Amino acid sequence: MRFRIFTEPQQGASYDDQLAIAQATEKLGFDAFFRSDHYLAMGGAGYPGPTDAWTTLAGLARETESIRLGTLVSSVTYRPPGILAIQVAQVDQMSGGRVELGLGTGWFAEEHAAYGIPFPAKRFGMLEEQLEIVTGLWETPLGERYSFAGEHYSLTDSPALPKPVQERIPVIVGGLGATRTPAMAARFATEFNLPFPDFADVSDKFAGVRAACETLGRDPQDLVYSAAFVAATGANDAEVARRAAAIGREPAELRAHGLAGTAAEVVDRLGALQADGVDCVYLQMLDLHDLEHLDFFAREVVPQLR
Template identity: 75%
Template sequence: MQLRIFTEPQQGASYDDLLAVAKATEELGFDAFFRSDHYLAMGTDGLPGPTDAWTTLAGLARETSRIRLGTLVSSATFRHPGVLAIQVAQVDQMSGGRVELGLGTGWYAEEHAAYGIPFPAKRFGMLEEQLEVVTGLWHTPAGQTFSFTGEHYQLTDSPALPKPAQPQVPVLVGGHGKRRTPALAARFASEFNIAFPQLGDIPAGFARVHQACQDIGRDPADLTYSVALVACVGADEAEVGRRAAAIGREPAELRENGVAGTPAEAAARIREVQEMGAERVYLQILDLADLDHLDLIAREVAPQLS
């Protein structure tokens, strides 16, 4: 079971805050540092203001050496796929081949309005074409060109450069959709993720992707299956309560569908989702100043999973 740290910087974090968390992630033995891709806070003032996901990851690519780096998830509304392909390939080069791309439709209308970003009502077709374009550019052999004609994007004789350092950048597709999302994961993804699910929904969500893979002749085992869950772990009940209060949540609610409670409770929850088919868990860390939280998980939870 791989444990990855997942952050929400739009809630209020500078690059230096994220760097501290990323360095702790690496030093404590976690597998990866991921971040959301949002430009507007939700329920807070967001100070000191948003940081751009791929600018952040470019910096972290040069200041870390082992952990994987990625987005959960970038919005198809934020960047043209040709630009996104260049950005991700460059950051992959800067990291020595440690980048992963999570890509989704985008959903937060208010952040688009706040920064003048178009927010079409129908975005799934955009996502599908972006996945075709980004992966098509990366996989075009050097010396050849890539062209694409779709409803939303048109590319003509692109040199399809630069190339990522990795032969294949892992692409993550996720969501709760019952038909179109599993089909996209089967076609394009190396990982399928369900974020903040009702626990009982996890097996069916994975099963839909298995079936979508079988429908196109792909081995379902080609994909990695993961979940993202909020983390709130404490050495005792008082510490659990303090950490829950710091993120404006209740311990009982966090225990119901998150990785929360004592280290033994947290480990039991991770084993539970592992039995449902999850091979990787993204631990959503909301209080980025509380590095002791990461230390506790690394020392007291992770060893119980080996």
């Protein structure tokens, strides 16, 4: 099982805050540093204000050496697919081939209103076309041109540059839907992610994606199966309660829906998730200044599951 650190900088974090946690992520042996792609805090002021996900990852690409870097997830409403393909490929070059792209429909209407970003009511079609365009641009052979004509986007004779370092940048598609999301993951993704699922639903959700792969004639084992959960762990109940309080949550609620509790409790929970097919876990660390939390997880939990 692989472990990735997943942050929500729109809640209040500077670039330097993110650099500190990304470098701790690398030093402690986690697989990757991921961040959300949002421009507005969800409750609270969000000081010092938002930071752009791909601008941030470009900086981190030059200030880290080994960890994977990506978004969970970028919204199709923020960037035209041609521009997104350029940005991600460039950051892949800057990182020496360590980038991954999580892409979704977007959902937070208020941030679109706050920054004048159009927010169409129907976005699944946009997601499907963006996935096809972005991967198509990257995969177009050097020297050839790429064109696309769809309902939402049209590209004509694109040089499809720049090219990423990786032969194929991993693409993450996620969600809890029963039909369209599994079908898109089966068609375009290298990884399928469940964002904060009920534990009892994990196995069935993955089964739906495997079925979608089989329908397309794709080997379901080609996909990585991952899930994201809020983390609040500690050496004892008092530490768990302190970390839960720091992010405005209750320990009992986090134990029921996230990765919360002592190391032994969390190892048991992760073992059950592994049995349900989870290959990779995104640990949502909401207190970006609590680097001791990462250290505790790396020392007390990770070695028991690798």
